Amino acid sequence: MSAALDIKGLVKRFGGLVATNEVSFSVKPGESVGLIGPNGAGKTTIFSQIMGELRQDAGHIALDGTDISHLPTPRRIRAGVSRTYQVPRPFSDMSVAENIRVGLMPDSIWQMIRYGPNHDRESELALSVGLTKEQLQRQPSELSMGDLRKLEMARTLATAPRLMLLDEVFAGLTVNEIAIMSSLVQSMRDDGMTFLIVSHDLKALEPLIDRAIAIDQGRLIADGSYAEVIADADVRASYLGAA
Amino acid sequence: MLQVLIQGLLLSGLYALIAVGFTLIFSVGRVLNLAYGAYLLIGGYVYFHFAQTLGLPKFAGVALAGIFGCAMGVLKYQLLVKPLKGNHVAIEISSLILAVFLQYAVVFAFGDSSKILLPIIPGVERVAGAAIPYSNLFAAIASWIILIALWAYVRFTHMGRAMQAVSMDAKGAAISGIDANRVNMTTWAISGTLGAIAGVFFASYTQLYPGMWVAPLIVAVAVVIVGGIGSIMGTLLVAHIIGFLEVLTSSLIAPELRGVFTMVLIIAILVLRPQGLLGREEL
Amino acid sequence: MGLRWYHYVLWAAFIGGMFVLPEFVSRGTLRTLIFANFLAIFAISWDALSGRTGYISFGHTFLIGIGAYTTAILTKRFGVPVEVSIPLAVIATMIGGLIVLLPALRIRGSYFALVTLAMMELIYQLVQVIRPDLTGGTRGMSGLPTLTRGAANGYYMSVSLMLAIALSTWLLMRTRLGTALWAIGMNEDAVAGSGLSPTRLKMIAFLTSAFIAGLGGAVYIHYLGSIAPRALFDINFVFTIIVAALIGGAGTIVGPIIGAFFLTFLLEYLRPWLPGAERYMVYAGLALILYMVQPKGLASLVTDAAARLRRAP
Numbered sequence: 001m002s003a004a005l006d007i008k009g010l011v012k013r014f015g016g017l018v019a020t021n022e023v024s025f026s027v028k029p030g031e032s033v034g035l036i037g038p039n040g041a042g043k044t045t046i047f048s049q050i051m052g053e054l055r056q057d058a059g060h061i062a063l064d065g066t067d068i069s070h071l072p073t074p075r076r077i078r079a080g081v082s083r084t085y086q087v088p089r090p091f092s093d094m095s096v097a098e099n100i101r102v103g104l105m106p107d108s109i110w111q112m113i114r115y116g117p118n119h120d121r122e123s124e125l126a127l128s129v130g131l132t133k134e135q136l137q138r139q140p141s142e143l144s145m146g147d148l149r150k151l152e153m154a155r156t157l158a159t160a161p162r163l164m165l166l167d168e169v170f171a172g173l174t175v176n177e178i179a180i181m182s183s184l185v186q187s188m189r190d191d192g193m194t195f196l197i198v199s200h201d202l203k204a205l206e207p208l209i210d211r212a213i214a215i216d217q218g219r220l221i222a223d224g225s226y227a228e229v230i231a232d233a234d235v236r237a238s239y240l241g242a243a
Numbered sequence: 244m245l246q247v248l249i250q251g252l253l254l255s256g257l258y259a260l261i262a263v264g265f266t267l268i269f270s271v272g273r274v275l276n277l278a279y280g281a282y283l284l285i286g287g288y289v290y291f292h293f294a295q296t297l298g299l300p301k302f303a304g305v306a307l308a309g310i311f312g313c314a315m316g317v318l319k320y321q322l323l324v325k326p327l328k329g330n331h332v333a334i335e336i337s338s339l340i341l342a343v344f345l346q347y348a349v350v351f352a353f354g355d356s357s358k359i360l361l362p363i364i365p366g367v368e369r370v371a372g373a374a375i376p377y378s379n380l381f382a383a384i385a386s387w388i389i390l391i392a393l394w395a396y397v398r399f400t401h402m403g404r405a406m407q408a409v410s411m412d413a414k415g416a417a418i419s420g421i422d423a424n425r426v427n428m429t430t431w432a433i434s435g436t437l438g439a440i441a442g443v444f445f446a447s448y449t450q451l452y453p454g455m456w457v458a459p460l461i462v463a464v465a466v467v468i469v470g471g472i473g474s475i476m477g478t479l480l481v482a483h484i485i486g487f488l489e490v491l492t493s494s495l496i497a498p499e500l501r502g503v504f505t506m507v508l509i510i511a512i513l514v515l516r517p518q519g520l521l522g523r524e525e526l
Numbered sequence: 527m528g529l530r531w532y533h534y535v536l537w538a539a540f541i542g543g544m545f546v547l548p549e550f551v552s553r554g555t556l557r558t559l560i561f562a563n564f565l566a567i568f569a570i571s572w573d574a575l576s577g578r579t580g581y582i583s584f585g586h587t588f589l590i591g592i593g594a595y596t597t598a599i600l601t602k603r604f605g606v607p608v609e610v611s612i613p614l615a616v617i618a619t620m621i622g623g624l625i626v627l628l629p630a631l632r633i634r635g636s637y638f639a640l641v642t643l644a645m646m647e648l649i650y651q652l653v654q655v656i657r658p659d660l661t662g663g664t665r666g667m668s669g670l671p672t673l674t675r676g677a678a679n680g681y682y683m684s685v686s687l688m689l690a691i692a693l694s695t696w697l698l699m700r701t702r703l704g705t706a707l708w709a710i711g712m713n714e715d716a717v718a719g720s721g722l723s724p725t726r727l728k729m730i731a732f733l734t735s736a737f738i739a740g741l742g743g744a745v746y747i748h749y750l751g752s753i754a755p756r757a758l759f760d761i762n763f764v765f766t767i768i769v770a771a772l773i774g775g776a777g778t779i780v781g782p783i784i785g786a787f788f789l790t791f792l793l794e795y796l797r798p799w800l801p802g803a804e805r806y807m808v809y810a811g812l813a814l815i816l817y818m819v820q821p822k823g824l825a826s827l828v829t830d831a832a833a834r835l836r837r838a839p
Contacts, residue, residue: 053715077721091712094705102709103720105702109730112702116528159721275636277584326818331636332582333821336772339584340814343765347807355803453803457761461647464640499655506648513641514629 002065004029004163004194005050005081010059012045012218019045020056021218027163029064032185032195034205034226037215038238043198044086046215047165050196051083052076063163074107082161086168088148090140096151097122097136103158129154130180146177153184163194170201178204202230214238247490249370255486256383257444259390259479261459262466264437266478269467270410271430274324274331277338279438279463280456281345282312286439287446287455288349291358301363308439316435320428342456349453357452363443382444389437394475402429461502465509484508528700537693544685548678555794556677562790563684564746567691569770569782571738574695575731576768577776578704580711582639585646586739586767588626591758593619593740594747595653599660601671601748608671612744619740620733627732631725634714643761650759666754673748680749687745688783691738696779698734707731708777762806769813775823784824789813 003026012020020042027033035043048054050061052073060069068076090099100122105112126136129150140148149169156164166185170178178201185208189195199205212229214222216238222229229235265279286308294304323341327333362378369375397403405426408416417423445459465485470477485505493501548556568590576582596615600606606614630641654664661667674680698704706727709717717724747753757763766789774785789809796805820826 073718074721074723077719089713089716091709091716093712098705101702101705102717105706105720105722107722109703109726112706117702155720332580335582335636335639336768337814337817339765340769340810340817343762344807344810344814347804347810350802351804351807468640497655500651503648503651506644509644510641513633513637
């Protein structure tokens with residue numbers, strides 16, 4: 001069985017800066033992998049390259065054995081990968097329901113016109129991430145950070161991904177909200193979703209992942225169980241060096 | 244040939260002056276000031292009113308045009324740009340509305356017909372069969388002096404360097420304690436002054452009429468697009484490319500087509516190299 | 527499409543009202559109304575692209591001009607009947623629009639506005655010098671076949687066209703396509719991140735806009751019976767269209783219509799006091815204030831009031 005995500009020799013340069021330097025790793029179907037490293041290590045850059053928002057200078061990205069390295073973003077999403085953002089960016093003038101609606105749309109203009117929105121599916125998705133029925137008609141500006149992250153999860157789920165990339169899902173959340181988000185990810189793991197998760201909150205991240213990958217200055221420096229990676233000398237040095 | 248060279252140089256100097264005020268705003272505030280052409284319009288009419296109708300000294304007329312332009316820049320920043328808080332689309336649209344408003348304000352005050360500006364310095368020099376009015380020569384020289392002064396200002400003064408900083412990285416500049424509000428206001432003031440003075444020269448080059456703001460706006464836009472965002476040297480270079488292109492087109496092909504290549508250049512550059520030919524982002 | 531009973535009632539009342547209007551107004555007013563109808567069509571066209579997707583077109587008369595010139599040249603120079611030339615003009619506008627659009631699609635934000643502005647100036651200059659035997663050069667063409675005779679007929683034709691365009695655009699924008707276009711205006715990257723191709727959506731918006739502009743432009747020219755380059759490819763004309771859409775309320779269909787009628791009648795009522803072009807000063811000043819105070823337009827005042835009424839016990 002081919003890996004859910006397979007990355008080989010990924011390189012991205014910004015002028016003189018090498019943001020991702022020959023990064024290779026893979027994620028098995030149903031696995032949850034944590035991506036850790038200090039600020040500016042290149043974690044978000046890797047996400048952006050997987051999604052096609054940034055084009056890699058070299059290397060390959062494969063999803064379930066299919067090479068997606070040169071596909072535009074929307075086609076990668078149709079291929080089954082989807083991400084959330086560090087700073088949630090909903091469609092600001094749309095209600096929660098409409099935000100989810102955009103995620104649910106088919107990529108066919110004719111079907112968009114022919115068939116109306118699926119209100120049941122919209123509220124089902126909202127409820128599944130822990131938003132309430134009343135919040136469906138709310139504007140994003142009226143939501144708390146925790147609820148905005150939930151909305152982002154719902155929007156991401158709406159595209160029916162098999163692999164989800166979560167970027168700093170716990171940032172800006174209260175202790176209570178972290179617990180809710182954590183159990184949400186946990187239950188999706190139980191349903192067989194594959195995850196790649198970036199987080200600075202290692203304590204919250206640990207129970208959610210099967211494996212950890214550490215990145216520093218664009219390089220992969222450790223890959224193994226959470227305990228191994230955290231104990232790794234290079235990883236410790238990279239965190240201390242950055243602090 | 245010599246004629247083309249001289250005409251090209253004169254026109255290019257003027258274009259550089261027209262474009263630089265627009266470039267400044269685009270570079271520092273990241274705003275397309277579509278009302279920029281209206282500064283030229285107002286500058287031209289202020290000069291006309293004070294120097295020609297009221298008969299003040301010509302130098303005073305130019306100075307008054309500059310003061311009016313400066314005031315307009317500041318007012319526009321305070322009343323329009325600041326309240327719209329970085330909403331670029333809204334700023335651009337309201338700028339366009341403002342430009343049309345000013346155009347008809349001029350119609351209201353001075354009438355619809357075009358006015359002939361008397362040359363700032365009368366007289367004509369003949370070089371190789373080409374008549375070169377002293378006025379145009381003066382305009383080109385003044386443009387050069389103003390551009391060099393501006394370059395020195397940006398390079399060597401505290402405020403100039405703050406402008407550079409904001410243009411490169413607005414957030415970083417804010418963190419390092421630069422008062423973005425003051426920098427922006429100064430930029431709008433300088434831009435307005437330059438625009439209005441350029442307007443006096445431009446109007447004496449062509450003629451003074453209420454719709455005259457569109458042509459220089461297009462020139463400024465072209466220079467910014469082709470040169471990339473906001474370098475003064477880039478502005479100078481591209482102003483010469485466009486100036487010579489126009490002079491060559493009108494003397495070799497047909498005078499009516501003079502603007503066509505400017506337009507084609509804008510479109511081609513935007514499509515092929517959206518970051519501009521030079522693509523630098525500092526002043 | 528989620529149509530409710532009050533949608534039918536409001537549209538029926540609006541259409542009915544527009545059709546009985548000639549019974550109550552003078553001939554002069556009728557001519558003003560005709561211009562308002564055409565302005566509304568152009569504003570709807572602008573809004574379908576710019577109001578929705580946030581890609582501001584400053585050269586929209588470029589599209590209107592292609593439609594207008596195509597039908598003018600076909601009828602005047604080649605004797606093509608109007609029934610054939612107008613559909614051809616619409617097709618030409620859509621193709622012409624696409625040729626511009628395909629490259630311009632890569633350009634975001636302010637730069638898109640600049641390309642469209644440059645495009646308009648380019649075509650203005652070209653029309654005057656390339657084949658003036660066809661285009662009529664700087665002076666344009668007159669004596670084009672007209673579709674109607676008399677103010678009343680002109681009114682019925684223009685109002686039918688305007689209402690048909692308004693209703694169909696309204697229905698189209700109520701579908702999920704409308705929602706997706708609206709989403710592009712807010713956050714294009716997030717649209718791509720939802721698995722939708724922004725390029726294809728923008729293309730549809732542009733084609734819709736070009737269709738309306740081409741149709742409106744062609745019919746407008748056959749109402750006027752003449753065509754002149756400066757009247758078409760003019761920044762003031764673009765300005766009037768944009769202001770109509772914005773004052774009424776961008777991203778709605780009612781908005782551009784309200785805006786167009788408001789502006790046309792404002793200009794008409796100012797005429798006794800300010801007979802010349804300086805009327806535009808009042809008009810632009812008012813537009814500027816209205817836009818600064820309520821960027822969402824007059825239509826939002828109505829919807830806000832309706833929402834408040836609904837919420838009230």
